[in-house]
Amino acid sequence: MTATHEVLVTGSTGNTGRPLVARLRAQGVPTRAASRHPSPDDHEATRFDWYDPTTFDNAVAGVRAAYLVPPPLDPDPVAAMAPFLEAAQRSGVSRVVLLGASVVETGGPAVGQVQALLPRHVQEWVVLRPSWFMQNFVGDHHHADSARTLGTITTAAGDGRVAFIDADDIAAVAARLLTAPTVTNEELVLTGPEALSHTSVAEILTDVLGRPVRHVSVPASEFERQLAATMPAPGAKLLAALDRQIAAGVEDRTTPGVERVTGRPPKSMRTVLEAAFDAGRR
Ligand SMILES: NC(=O)c1ccc[n+]([C@@H]2O[C@H](COP(=O)([O-])OP(=O)(O)OC[C@H]3O[C@@H](n4cnc5c(N)ncnc54)[C@H](OP(=O)(O)O)[C@@H]3O)[C@@H](O)[C@H]2O)c1
Structure with missing residues (x-):
């Protein structure tokens, strides 16, 4: 029989999922960590693949709330995620926190189509729409x-500014x-x-x-060619289009979201990079 888990975390090996699992378990919340590559040392981890619906029922069994990280760079994630939301609803998952993106509105492309489905499947839902990750x-x-390796970072973003966010601040939210x-x-x-x-970065x-x-x-056309x-x-086309939006100023704003939910301000780029590179040197 599958043990009861209060929370399911998909993308549990990734930028936001990994720190989220750590935070929840530190709080004593029974947490099932899901990804295609579950750690063999983690007996609360499960193999989960958005493109393999046979992995859905195990992932949601006994779960009350789920954190969903869409399959990265899939231009149409709703095709894989809609059947999962049906399985979650059947199993009694009542709350979903979905990782979206700052530039994607509900009903918009890609994850915007998944956002639009949430009210049909769960009583409680929040869509996190973060800017770009530090x-x-x-x-x-x-x-x-x-x-x-080259001493450069290449973009098609020009002088456009982005209020980059620490993935661990997203996990805290x-x-x-x-x-x-x-x-x-x-x-x-x-x-x-x-x-x-x-x-500045x-x-x-x-x-x-x-x-x-x-x-x-x-x-942007050259950036797309390099990424491809x-x-x-x-994926290359999508990232180049997003850089065009940065160049146009779409990401040039800050919001109070992290502090509103966690009670503390978000971390700065310098703080996060210093911590990451110090850890790498040790
Ligand atoms: N990076 C950014 O700046 C940024 C900004 C805003 C929004 N986002 C959104 O954040 C999401 C995650 O992006 P990220 O770059 O930070 O990636 P990430 O979370 O670091 O890595 C992706 C995670 O998804 C899992 N995964 C990948 N393919 C999967 C599949 N087919 N089935 C199940 N799990 C799968 C991976 O684990 P396994 O490989 O172990 O399966 C990994 O845990 C994306 O949807 C992206 O649009 C990113």
Whole structure:
């Protein structure tokens, strides 16, 4: 028989899912960690694949609230996620916290179609709409890799500014919302504390890494061509289009969302990068 778990976390090996699992378990919340690569050391982890519906029932059994990370770079995630929402509803999941994106409205493309389905399947839902993650500049992300190996970060964002957010701040918001006695059904646009151009991010990386990093802005068509060498074409097209939006100023704003839910301000880019690179050196 499957043990009862209060909370299911999908994308549990990723930027927001991993710290969310840690936060929930630190609070003593029974948490099932789901991904395609569950850790063999985690007996509360389950194999879960958005493109394999046979993995859904095990994931939702005994679950009250679920955190959903859509399959990354899928231009039409609703095709995989709608059958999951049906399975969750059948199993009695009553609350969903969905990870969306700042630029995607309900009813809009990609995850916007999933957002529109939530009221049909669960009583309580919150859509988190974060801006770009600070973690895109650490680990094995292409910006981090290029900063390390070439001393550059390349975008098509020009001087456009983004209020980058720490993925762990998103996890802190999600942990509160998954465990609160009740939630208001709403969309929350989440940002970090300040909007920064990629040139400013390169300056912070220069300080933190102790070697020069500069921002190179290229036309969106060139950026798409470069990305397509490392990922499927639809993903490259999507990322290039998003950079065009940054260049147009769409991400140049901050919101009070993190502080409103967690009671503390979001972390700065410098704080997060210093902590990440210090940890890497140890
Ligand atoms: N990165 C950003 O700046 C940003 C900004 C706003 C919104 N978002 C949104 O955040 C989401 C996550 O993006 P991310 O870049 O931060 O990735 P991530 O969460 O670090 O990694 C993706 C997670 O999803 C899991 N996953 C991937 N394919 C899966 C599949 N077919 N079935 C089940 N699980 C799968 C991965 O685990 P396994 O590989 O172990 O399955 C991993 O845990 C995306 O939907 C993205 O649109 C990202």
